[in-house]
Amino acid sequence: MKSHNFYAGPSILPEFAVEETVKAIQNFAGTGLSLMSVSHRSKEFIAVMDEVQELFKELLKIPNGYSILFLGGGASTQFAMVPMNIMSKKAFYLDTGAWSTKAVKEAKAFGEVEVVTSKDKDFTYIPKDYTIPTDADFMHITSNNTVRGTAFHTDIDSPIPVVADMSSDIFSRPIDVSKYAIIYGGAQKNLAPSGVTFVIVKDSILGKMERHIPTMLNYETHIKKDSMFNTPPVVPIFAALQTLKWIKKNGGVEAMQKMNIEKSDLLYNEIDRNKLFRGTVAKEDRSLMNICFVMKDEYKELEGGFLKFATEKGMVGIKGHRSVGGFRASTYNALPKESVEALIAAMKEFEKIN
Amino acid sequence: MKSHNFYAGPSILPEFAVEETVKAIQNFAGTGLSLMSVSHRSKEFIAVMDEVQELFKELLKIPNGYSILFLGGGASTQFAMVPMNIMSKKAFYLDTGAWSTKAVKEAKAFGEVEVVTSKDKDFTYIPKDYTIPTDADFMHITSNNTVRGTAFHTDIDSPIPVVADMSSDIFSRPIDVSKYAIIYGGAQKNLAPSGVTFVIVKDSILGKMERHIPTMLNYETHIKKDSMFNTPPVVPIFAALQTLKWIKKNGGVEAMQKMNIEKSDLLYNEIDRNKLFRGTVAKEDRSLMNICFVMKDEYKELEGGFLKFATEKGMVGIKGHRSVGGFRASTYNALPKESVEALIAAMKEFEKIN
Numbered sequence: 001m002k003s004h005n006f007y008a009g010p011s012i013l014p015e016f017a018v019e020e021t022v023k024a025i026q027n028f029a030g031t032g033l034s035l036m037s038v039s040h041r042s043k044e045f046i047a048v049m050d051e052v053q054e055l056f057k058e059l060l061k062i063p064n065g066y067s068i069l070f071l072g073g074g075a076s077t078q079f080a081m082v083p084m085n086i087m088s089k090k091a092f093y094l095d096t097g098a099w100s101t102k103a104v105k106e107a108k109a110f111g112e113v114e115v116v117t118s119k120d121k122d123f124t125y126i127p128k129d130y131t132i133p134t135d136a137d138f139m140h141i142t143s144n145n146t147v148r149g150t151a152f153h154t155d156i157d158s159p160i161p162v163v164a165d166m167s168s169d170i171f172s173r174p175i176d177v178s179k180y181a182i183i184y185g186g187a188q189k190n191l192a193p194s195g196v197t198f199v200i201v202k203d204s205i206l207g208k209m210e211r212h213i214p215t216m217l218n219y220e221t222h223i224k225k226d227s228m229f230n231t232p233p234v235v236p237i238f239a240a241l242q243t244l245k246w247i248k249k250n251g252g253v254e255a256m257q258k259m260n261i262e263k264s265d266l267l268y269n270e271i272d273r274n275k276l277f278r279g280t281v282a283k284e285d286r287s288l289m290n291i292c293f294v295m296k297d298e299y300k301e302l303e304g305g306f307l308k309f310a311t312e313k314g315m316v317g318i319k320g321h322r323s324v325g326g327f328r329a330s331t332y333n334a335l336p337k338e339s340v341e342a343l344i345a346a347m348k349e350f351e352k353i354n
Numbered sequence: 355m356k357s358h359n360f361y362a363g364p365s366i367l368p369e370f371a372v373e374e375t376v377k378a379i380q381n382f383a384g385t386g387l388s389l390m391s392v393s394h395r396s397k398e399f400i401a402v403m404d405e406v407q408e409l410f411k412e413l414l415k416i417p418n419g420y421s422i423l424f425l426g427g428g429a430s431t432q433f434a435m436v437p438m439n440i441m442s443k444k445a446f447y448l449d450t451g452a453w454s455t456k457a458v459k460e461a462k463a464f465g466e467v468e469v470v471t472s473k474d475k476d477f478t479y480i481p482k483d484y485t486i487p488t489d490a491d492f493m494h495i496t497s498n499n500t501v502r503g504t505a506f507h508t509d510i511d512s513p514i515p516v517v518a519d520m521s522s523d524i525f526s527r528p529i530d531v532s533k534y535a536i537i538y539g540g541a542q543k544n545l546a547p548s549g550v551t552f553v554i555v556k557d558s559i560l561g562k563m564e565r566h567i568p569t570m571l572n573y574e575t576h577i578k579k580d581s582m583f584n585t586p587p588v589v590p591i592f593a594a595l596q597t598l599k600w601i602k603k604n605g606g607v608e609a610m611q612k613m614n615i616e617k618s619d620l621l622y623n624e625i626d627r628n629k630l631f632r633g634t635v636a637k638e639d640r641s642l643m644n645i646c647f648v649m650k651d652e653y654k655e656l657e658g659g660f661l662k663f664a665t666e667k668g669m670v671g672i673k674g675h676r677s678v679g680g681f682r683a684s685t686y687n688a689l690p691k692e693s694v695e696a697l698i699a700a701m702k703e704f705e706k707i708n
Contacts, residue, residue: 018391074426214434233548
């Protein structure tokens, strides 16, 4: 039976990226050596590093004046690195739950943090009614909340620099990078296996802090050395390059967005139609990447039954995050439409027999 | 022609580890999914994480009271994390060059650092004549210096806690872990592809600091969550497990040490015998992992010639570190004896024609 991979992350990657990575682990760039065993300073890997940066620039139309970094430590390390590098006194955070909440916590160690939150409705929507404080050094958003299934669908016009955690929606839609000072994310959703963190940073925002910043936590360290100050995560970066090649071949982020809208529309329509289920997120803020739903109250006792039923039909990873419950189907770029259709078929069938 | 992989890191890994990783990327633990696309919270990956920790304990005979962590960010991030987590006022560092020097620099931001260095002789030996200051919170060593080719061959008896960067000699010989408070290292030499950093930490040394430690830089965060506070580097950790299985199957770290002595003796003997070459390191401090040598002064002009000659015979990665020059043959656990023999044959042949 075919598996349908709805994991929230690490999650499904294009078959092309998986196959090319396998080939390179067997024989990298004709060297006769494994990608796992090749120096990051070999000319063959330096070519990979150059190309992945070029494709980032091309696919996201990144303007001049930005650097693209590939670091370790995950987005969670960025929660501290961002304020450490660019927060003098005050920052403004939109707290849309989970990762945002953690980001707020880290920032508080570096100054005053003004927070607007959607906690009043259990993080089921994106705050819209707020004033951006112009005395803050930057504002921070989580553009797509993997746990709650909410998303910003447009780039924010802000009088202060915008920082975005795009771990789970990078390359899922076109963005206007010029509207951001920093975009960062763990790569393990739309880009690569876990172990690499991308950072797109506007060079001019850096170099203004008076505090001590440990060398590895200073963006300028990595900009100066082109992400080779220390040994970068070679295999995940190679895999990221393959994913970007696949995105380019398939029409770029515009085509990804079209497919993502199509797939998520199919599933949200079924959630809204099916008598057993309901979506958990305000309709206008629904994520294209992480589709959260629960059993309606009157069918609550069927939750375990549906999980078992769907699992038997090949669905993997549809259990909701442990802090939320219910179900979550992650529909990243690489998830084929047929997987969404298989889940919908299972929902329909389960409705019929209950 | 067969390639002989002498890269200093990322470097040669056991064929078994490479092959098993390939299989898992194609189909992980019978899930039908790629290791690159599987949640770190899947039961199959949790089993990997459990087993890799168990094998660390077993192979290094790690006593109770220690935690084993798998983090991102490389050993370079540890240079700051160590003092951040355990340095109140003062630390004592043995500076044996390169990485040690960088570690000293990071520690200085957190208090007074007393340093004993081998810089007077260009880091070609391990300092032996020093008194450990008992008022320091810990002492720090780089047990094997990848760049300079020096090594500590025994564990230090110290009145204060010992911290060791073992990036390039972990699992190359038995160690008495009870003599250390923290052992850390980038995994990309004897253990795994780049992207994961191991930390073996004595629990009782933690939790005493008053300074703010960002969540991701606090060892206690990762101990509490069993290295799953955030998404760990799944593929490198899986590969590390395969390397440890291979070490176990081949007799453990005692057998590794025996083979490493045999291989390095062969090569050092040839360096000492051959009229063209000389070793750069004091004999008693020569590394078993990174064998550094240069052309004798009178043959200096042959350096480029030998590099070309050896490269044509399949040697890869024998150019010395850019800060040192000459040659460096890294002879990690997984390097077969036949590669050392091939290099020696090339040295002999080059001697004959010059």
